[in-house]
Amino acid sequence: MARKSKWSAEDRKKLLKMVNNGTTEQDIREELAINGKAMTAIEFAQQFKMAMVEDGRIKQATAKKTVEKAKTYEVTDTGRLSITDFSEITGAAAGAKFRLEKPRGRSQAWRLVAAD
DSSP, X not given: OOOOOSSOHHHHHHHHHHHHHTOOHHHHHHHTOBTTBOOOHHHHHHHHHHXXXXXXXXXXXXXXXXXXXXXXXXXXXXXXXXXXXXXXXXXXXXXXXXXXXXXXXXXXXXXXXXXX
């Protein structure tokens, strides 16, 4: 849950104006102090970024992540597993040999390890 900012939009406009005028960061932090406590460097950076967003100088875009659909493979009645795209997923060359290892500890995942 996001916290409400201690500084208002007018304070951020003032901050941006002071930065544009060349005022040092320390002076800005002391001038925008709340209850006699100066703004920290992290708070300054956050408020400066919010001021730039509000002014339209930078734009925030939502991250667009594509969720890859998990492929499922089916075990046949005889206990065989066919993975048709195994070589392109793993990069294994034709004729490569692997061995199957049992799960270790609490894990229930079987491991396919290259045989030396």
